[in-house]
Amino acid sequence: MAIDSHTTTSTDPASRTAPPPGAGRLSGRARLVLFVLCAAQFMVALDFSVLNVALPVLGKDLGLGQSALQWAVTAFALPSGGFLLLFGRIADLYGRKRLFLTGLAVFGAASLLATLAWDPASFLTGRALQGLGAAVIVPTGMSLLTTTFPEGPLRDKALGISGTLLSLGFTVGMVLGGVMTDTLGWRSTMGLLAVAALVVLVLAPGLLPESRTPERPRLDVPGAVTVTGGLLAVIYALSTAAQRGFGDMDVWGTLVAGLVLLAAFAAVESKSPAPLVSLPMLGRRTVAWGNLGGLVTFSMMSTVVFVLTLYLQETLELSSFLTGLVFGVQGIASVVAGSYAPRVIGRFGARRTLVGSLAGQGVLGLALLAVGTESGALLATVAVSLASMCHLGAIVSYGVVVTSGVPDAEQGLATGLVTTTQQVGLTIGIPLLGVLATTQATLFDGVRTVLAVDAAIVLAAALLVAAGLRRAKP
Structure with a gap:
């Protein structure tokens, strides 16, 4: 059942005019529901990056060899991306709230296991179970959000806040992981996630509404x-x-x-x-082209962050702390963009916002090619922060494009596709392009090559998405 707002359900977001004053205003209870759902999404996003800077210390402590360190990341990525569609559909059939709470419990217990790990096997088991819990939390949390907040300005605002915290979680994780590892040890990063899961698990039952499809078809x-x-x-x-x-x-x-x-x-x-996935749904132009935009914005932005980290630390020889500050500015820019994205969508429509955001991300990627060894840190900070603002616009608008017009009974399917796109995008960007950074004559040449290819892909995607969505029916 949707939370009451001071607005009515909108038609296709691409054709919206500016909302009337007061539209999309969240009630007190709606804010609490949104806080719980966004806190869970932020927690999962944090898990993707908080451990990265702790890997060398973790490996020495647990006896995890250099060649095996990748499994600390892969053990989480495999189930978190592989089971998203399945759990999104199970939630539609058997109850989104029930499955969301189960995912939180699994994630919290797995984080505790990873915190107390006594050898590589116990740690990797904890990471794999964390990924399984995340595969439940992400699609059920997103479908609870889209079924709780009605289509229109209210949902746009909720998706804007959720997208902002999702992006901010990755950035905060990079900074927080380094600080906590240096002061409290690597186990504190996993302990933080266990505490966060417990807090959300305590608050969620009394706030979240239950929702499922009225029928019970066979899985x-x-x-x-x-x-x-x-x-x-x-x-x-x-x-x-x-x-x-x-x-x-x-x-x-x-x-x-x-x-x-x-x-x-x-x-x-x-x-x-x-x-499990309705082929007619995949045939919707808004679903197909919206997800393509999401896949490109996630994969290419994660690659930019990866190569800029190499550039700042290896070429400019900045410390981990100063590198974290650069991405901290990026995080602030993301928060600003997330707060304005729903207004931009309300004014110009989700489709135009998605295309414009992709184009902006691509152009600013090209601007990063001007990065040099003299004023590189300042230029990189400004350019990546502006690119992140466009990236947030793309995140929020592609979620609106994909889920708009989809009946509540299929929201789990639609949001499962949205979140699968996120996870796959975060996974494929660095392997596909990151290798170019280390195969050129110098690392600096490699970084520039990756940035050029990255920008070209984003700009090409903007053109394709614009053409595809132009032919989509309202």
């Missing part, structure tokens, strides 16, 4: 097996490619197997009486 087991297996294989291949390179036969074999399974999934869904 599409063949579809679940093929799509989950396919996503796991593709994410594993792309994650390990960053360490082994794309010339490794195991990487190619796993990638091909994943693509075959995803093709089998499409075939299964076309004949299933109760498909």
Whole structure:
């Protein structure tokens, strides 16, 4: 049941005019519900980055070799991306609130296990269970948000706040992880997540409404097996490619197997009486092109952050603390952009906002090519902060484009696609382009090469999304 607002449900966001005064105003209870849902999303986003700077210390403490450190990240990424669609659909059928609370409990217990880990196996088990909990929390939290807040200015505002905290979580994690590791040790980063999960788990039951589809169709087991297996294989291949390179036969074999399974999934869904993913939904231009925009903005922005981290620390020789400050400014810019994104969407429509945001991200990526060794840190700070503002606009608007016009009974499917796009985008960018940074004559040349390719991909995507959405029906 949607929370009452001072507005009515809107039509297609691309055709909206400016909302009347007071539209989209959140009530006190609505703010509490949004706080709980956004806190959970922020917690998961934090988990993606808070451990990164602690990996060398963690490896020495647990006896995890240099070549095995990637599994601290991969063990989380595999289940968190692979099971998103499955859990999004299960939540539609059996209750989003119930599954959301279960995911929080699993995530909190897994974080505690990772905090107390006594050897590599126990730590990696905790990380894998964290990823499984995240695969439940992310799609159920997003579908609770879109079914609780009605389509229009209120939902746009909620998605804007959620997108801001999602982006801010990655940035805060990078800074907070370094500070906590230096002062309290690497275990404190996992302990923080356990405490956060407990707080949200205590608050959520009394605030969140239960929602599910009115019917109870059978779960599409063949579809679940093929799509989950396919996503796991593709994410594993792309994650390990960053360490082994794309010339490794195991990487190619796993990638091909994943693509075959995803093709089998499409075939299964076309004949299933109760498909896990409705092919007509995937055929919606707003769903297809909106998710393409989301995939590109996430994958390419994560790559920019990766290569700029190399540039600032290796070329300019900035400390981890100063590098964290650069990305701290980026985080502030993201907060500002997130607060204004719903207003921009209300004025220009979600489709135009998505295309314009992608174009801005691409142009500012090109501006980063002017980064040099003299005033590089200042220029990088300004350019990446402005690019992050466009990135936030793309995050919020693509979520609105994909979920608008989708009935509540299918919101879990739509938001499952949205969150799968996020996770896959965060996974594939660095393996696909990051390797270029280390294969050029110098690291500086490699960074410039990556930034040029990155910007070209974003600008091309902006043109494709603009053309695709122009032909989409309101």
